[in-house]
Amino acid sequence: MCSFFCPFMSHGSVVGVLEAVILRSFGPEGGQVLFTRDTGQAMLSRSGTHILRALHLEHPLARMVVECVWKHSTVTGDGSKTFILLLASLLRKIHTTASREPHVSHSYNSLEAAEAATARHLADKLLAFALKELDDLIAMEVAPHGRCVSWEDFTAEMHSPANHYVQKLLASFFHMRLGYVHCAFISELTCELLNHWKCIDNLPYFALQFLKDNFPAIHTPVSGFPITSSRLIEGQVIHRDFATPYPQTDHQPIKAVVFTGYLQPRLLNTGDVLEVGCGGTEERSIVDFSAWTERSLQCLIANLQSLGVSVLLSVVKQSAAVLALATQAEMCFVDCVSEDELSLFAQLSGATPISDCWRIEPEHIAELTFCRPILLGPHRYENMPFFSLTCKATHLHAKNYLGTIHTSHLQTLVADVFIIRVKVKPYSLIICGSGEGQTDQYACAFQDAIRMLFTTWEPIPATGTTAAKRTVQSDKRTSSYTHVLTDSSTCTSSNLNPLHKCVLQPGCIMPAGGTFEFLLHHALLKLSHSCSASNDTNIGVPVSRLLASALLSVPKQIYSHSPGQFLQTRTRHNAIFTQDMGLESVSCKYELLLAVLQCVTSLLRVDTILRTHTALHTQSLADTSWESTEDEAEN
Amino acid sequence: MEMEGSHQMFCDMESLLACVGSQCIFCTGKELANISHLSKKHLKDAVYFNINNEEKFVVACFCKDSKWTSRSHYHCPHCKFRAFTRSAVFKKHLKSKHGDEDFEWEPPSEAEMKVIQARRERQDKISKLMGDYLLKGYKMLGDCCDVCGTILLQDRQQKKYCVSCQELDSDIDKDNPALNAQAALSQVRERQLAAQSPAPSQTPELNGGPSNGQPSVSVPQPRPEHCEGAAAGGRALLPPPAVPPPPAAPSTTALAPTRPAVCPQNPALRPVLQEAEEAVLTKLRWATTQLQGAASLEASIQLCSLITSCASSLRSLKELSQ
Numbered sequence: 036m037c038s039f040f041c042p043f044m045s046h047g048s049v050v051g052v053l054e055a056v057i058l059r060s061f062g063p064e065g066g067q068v069l070f071t072r073d074t075g076q077a078m079l080s081r082s083g084t085h086i087l088r089a090l091h092l093e094h095p096l097a098r099m100v101v102e103c104v105w106k107h108s109t110v111t112g113d114g115s116k117t118f119i120l121l122l123a124s125l126l127r128k129i130h131t132t133a134s135r136e137p138h139v140s141h142s143y144n145s146l147e148a149a150e151a152a153t154a155r156h157l158a159d160k161l162l163a164f165a166l167k168e169l170d171d172l173i174a175m176e177v178a179p180h181g182r183c184v185s186w187e188d189f190t191a192e193m194h195s196p197a198n199h200y201v202q203k204l205l206a207s208f209f210h211m212r213l214g215y216v217h218c219a220f221i222s223e224l225t226c227e228l229l230n231h232w233k234c235i236d237n238l239p240y241f242a243l244q245f246l247k248d249n250f251p252a253i254h255t256p257v258s259g260f261p262i263t264s265s266r267l268i269e270g271q272v273i274h275r276d277f278a279t280p281y282p283q284t285d286h287q288p289i290k291a292v293v294f295t296g297y298l299q300p301r302l303l304n305t306g307d308v309l310e311v312g313c314g315g316t317e318e319r320s321i322v323d324f325s326a327w328t329e330r331s332l333q334c335l336i337a338n339l340q341s342l343g344v345s346v347l348l349s350v351v352k353q354s355a356a357v358l359a360l361a362t363q364a365e366m367c368f369v370d371c372v373s374e375d376e377l378s379l380f381a382q383l384s385g386a387t388p389i390s391d392c393w394r395i396e397p398e399h400i401a402e403l404t405f406c407r408p409i410l411l412g413p414h415r416y417e418n419m420p421f422f423s424l425t426c427k428a429t430h431l432h433a434k435n436y437l438g439t440i441h442t443s444h445l446q447t448l449v450a451d452v453f454i455i456r457v458k459v460k461p462y463s464l465i466i467c468g469s470g471e472g473q474t475d476q477y478a479c480a481f482q483d484a485i486r487m488l489f490t491t492w493e494p495i496p497a498t499g500t501t502a503a504k505r506t507v508q509s510d511k512r513t514s515s516y517t518h519v520l521t522d523s524s525t526c527t528s529s530n531l532n533p534l535h536k537c538v539l540q541p542g543c544i545m546p547a548g549g550t551f552e553f554l555l556h557h558a559l560l561k562l563s564h565s566c567s568a569s570n571d572t573n574i575g576v577p578v579s580r581l582l583a584s585a586l587l588s589v590p591k592q593i594y595s596h597s598p599g600q601f602l603q604t605r606t607r608h609n610a611i612f613t614q615d616m617g618l619e620s621v622s623c624k625y626e627l628l629l630a631v632l633q634c635v636t637s638l639l640r641v642d643t644i645l646r647t648h649t650a651l652h653t654q655s656l657a658d659t660s661w662e663s664t665e666d667e668a669e670n
Numbered sequence: 671m672e673m674e675g676s677h678q679m680f681c682d683m684e685s686l687l688a689c690v691g692s693q694c695i696f697c698t699g700k701e702l703a704n705i706s707h708l709s710k711k712h713l714k715d716a717v718y719f720n721i722n723n724e725e726k727f728v729v730a731c732f733c734k735d736s737k738w739t740s741r742s743h744y745h746c747p748h749c750k751f752r753a754f755t756r757s758a759v760f761k762k763h764l765k766s767k768h769g770d771e772d773f774e775w776e777p778p779s780e781a782e783m784k785v786i787q788a789r790r791e792r793q794d795k796i797s798k799l800m801g802d803y804l805l806k807g808y809k810m811l812g813d814c815c816d817v818c819g820t821i822l823l824q825d826r827q828q829k830k831y832c833v834s835c836q837e838l839d840s841d842i843d844k845d846n847p848a849l850n851a852q853a854a855l856s857q858v859r860e861r862q863l864a865a866q867s868p869a870p871s872q873t874p875e876l877n878g879g880p881s882n883g884q885p886s887v888s889v890p891q892p893r894p895e896h897c898e899g900a901a902a903g904g905r906a907l908l909p910p911p912a913v914p915p916p917p918a919a920p921s922t923t924a925l926a927p928t929r930p931a932v933c934p935q936n937p938a939l940r941p942v943l944q945e946a947e948e949a950v951l952t953k954l955r956w957a958t959t960q961l962q963g964a965a966s967l968e969a970s971i972q973l974c975s976l977i978t979s980c981a982s983s984l985r986s987l988k989e990l991s992q
Binding site: 047048049051052053054055056058068090091092093094095097145146644646 | 725793794796797798800801802804805807808809810811812820821824
């Protein structure tokens with residue numbers, strides 16, 4: 036065992052191994068990995084996060100890298116394989132530079148220590164450069180080659196140009212993630228979903244944020260059907276069946292309340308002490324007590340009936356007495372509803388859940404257009420859209436919208452269908468897949484697509500500068516992405532001129548296939564040439580050049596099957612892109628670069644790995660490969 | 671060539687810290703030589719160089735021995751106190767006059783480039799192999815191999831596995847006759863395989879084991895595409911009776927000891943194994959006699975590797991027969 040921790044040996048080889056793992060799935064020509072469990076479950080996936088998290092990794096550096104990838108993917112939804120590629124290539128370049136010119140102004144015990152310190156220094160410089168100057172560089176040199184699609188332009192009209200771009204962006208995302216067979220269908224479905232949820236608020240990306248946060252409650256995975264059976268369905272689907280027989284009601288609207296606690300006080304829990312017959316002259320027994328609770332329950336049900344409530348939703352499982360009384364009163368009861376669904380219900384309907392069942396105010400009552408059971412695959416669920424008269428302005432637009440349900444396919448799935456008058460916006464997504472693993476994968480792909488869209492349209496906070504900022508010229512926004520590039524000359528000096536700093540607009544997309552990397556590569560080289568005089572002479576190599584050469588590894592891999600294409604695209608990067616490789620989001624790429632540089636910095640800060648007998652703290656992730664943290668003690 | 675006082679060469683921090691005292695020997699005026707002073711004032715500007723693969727450094731001083739008393743200067747250890755004021759000039763002097771390697775980077779020569787290239791390819795190969803194993807369900811451990819420093823893998827049976835030691839060849843240059851000999855042996859084996867038709871019927875049985883690539887064996891087998899003809903022939907230990915004794919003797923690499931065949935014990939195998947043992951023993955004896963009379967270094971190396979491979983073959987045969 037080596038007596039000192041050799042950073043590049045471990046860093047380089049660990050990340051190199053992870054790179055070798057994902058390399059075969061990378062790019063449009065990449066393959067899928069088949070996962071099998073000992074239980075016989077099999078799943079195909081091309082998602083980098085899935086692949087990396089399925090590996091058994093005990094090496095701490097490897098786990099650190101996988102965790103960085105996972106965290107990045109939960110934010111942007113995309114780019115986990117590119118992350119590893121960029122990470123590996125950056126580490127290699129830093130290693131080469133550091134071994135060439137290690138720092139000699141400080142004292143180190145050995146050459147390796149000097150190299151390690153130089154590498155650390157380089158990484159810190161890279162990160163500082165990226166945080167300070169990269170967004171301006173991208174806004175000025177790279178973004179003009181793309182197109183800014185505004186979220187407001189994305190309307191219900193299916194043929195507007197904005198729709199076209201968003202659909203293309205989604206199609207290329209799904210193509211990379213799920214394959215080319217169904218990517219068009221799935222991207223259309225996603226666009227439809229976005230259209231329906233778009234008017235949730237006036238803020239452009241609030242709809243995306245809402246969808247992103249509430250996605251588990253908005254979608255329902257159904258396995259056993261082909262993916263083409265996926266569709267949107269009106270209203271919210273509550274993933275529980277009725278606990279009481281569902282009475283058919285004709286009157287509209289249906290009123291519902293949500294209970295968070297137990298309606299009937301629970302009598303005999305362990306540790307409870309029930310004092311019976313205290314303070315009174317009469318002898319009381321437990322039978323009297325339970326009779327009393329049932330009477331109070333009857334009062335409660337009568338109260339609810341008087342208010343016209345016919346649907347009760349509950350977080351917890353209620354007792355049999357409650358269910359019996361509800362059945363008697365012809366109320367439907369759904370219990371054990373999950374917290375996210377109830378919070379979504381509360382948000383959409385504007386009704387707050389009741390914690391104290393004796394105080395029922397009007398704001399606790401939600402009004403529904405219909406409430407019906409729906410049979411999806413082997414499970415029966417509840418389906419209830421909303422139409423709230425007392426809607427709060429921030430939650431729903433009270434637009435009248437007439438439409439009909441497509442019953443043709445649903446009849447194979449639904450037990451009871453009611454013809455209704457649709458007035459509402461909320462739609463649920465039913466995702467079908469052939470097996471559970473596949474369905475889960477499709478659901479993850481949908482969720483990641485929404486995250487990716489959210490990152491694209493999220494306004495990037497301006498980096499702190501005191502000088503005034505100017506937004507990108509409006510004429511640049513109208514340049515089509517197939518337009519032949521004119522050299523970006525309006526912003527003359529590309530660095531450090533505070534009056535000419537540009538802001539990266541949200542919604543900027545550009546052609547995929549390495550375009551972003553090529554453009555940024557050239558921009559960084561230009562910057563390094565202009566900065567070479569004033570650079571820090573200690574290091575000698577401008578970090579921008581380092582980053583520029585590391586960036587090329589991504590398109591090199593994309594075009595690894597046709598090296599001629601790589602050279603052609605590289606030298607003629609400003610020509611019209613004939614090969615249509617889809618679209619990608621500039622913000623996601625920027626976030627990816629930042630995340631990779633931060634990961635590099637933290638990796639290179641590791642000096643030693645200490646072994647402990649027991650785990651120091653438990654991991655919060657549920658992945659089984661993380662559970663074995665017992666290492667042998669090193670003597 | 672160590673000198674006294676302020677002109678001495680240091681090899682590590684301890685030797686420099688030995689100069690801690692009440693009066694700094696590097697300064698002309700009165701200065702307390704504590705660690706902080708030595709580090710901040712003198713060590714910061716040290717010039718490092720390499721002598722006989724040892725790293726040394728000299729520290730700038732302000733002594734009166736040169737004409738530069740008010741400027742810090744360096745004394746060249748080889749040139750009898752010749753003083754230099756600029757560190758860049760001093761380094762250039764060291765490189766040009768004394769040929770010392772300092773930290774100034776020079777482009778590597780062609781031979782070094784080849785070595786670097788080979789090492790990089792090897793690293794890439796190791797990474798690719800490890801990646802494949804990870805995808806097969808192996809676990810990446812936090813330990814490194816004692817021999818080569820590669821990260822260890824662990825299979826489902828909790829057995830540790832080092833990719834570079836057990837699969838790749840060791841870090842030998844291409845000019846090493848061992849590899850050439852292996853190529854020569856592969857040709858020989860192929861010729862013999864083609865010549866002897868009943869012998870190949872044994873090969874699927876014996877090769878079926880090593881070529882399976884199943885990680886469920888106690889010693890994990892490599893993938894089938896890794897089996898070159900020679901290696902397969904050497905591992906399977908076919909009993910071709912007359913192994914022609916070329917001077918380019920085979921050195922089946924360290925692969926051989928870890929290749930017990932998986933197939934169950936077949937009574938028809940026993941005479942075959944015995945024949946193989948005899949053949950190997952004969953070869954061993956021959957190699958020993960040849961070694962005693964070997965004159966050239968290369969031949970001795972080859973014969974020694976032949977003996978090693980014979981011994982490991984014998985070991986495998988013994989394991990097979992158990």
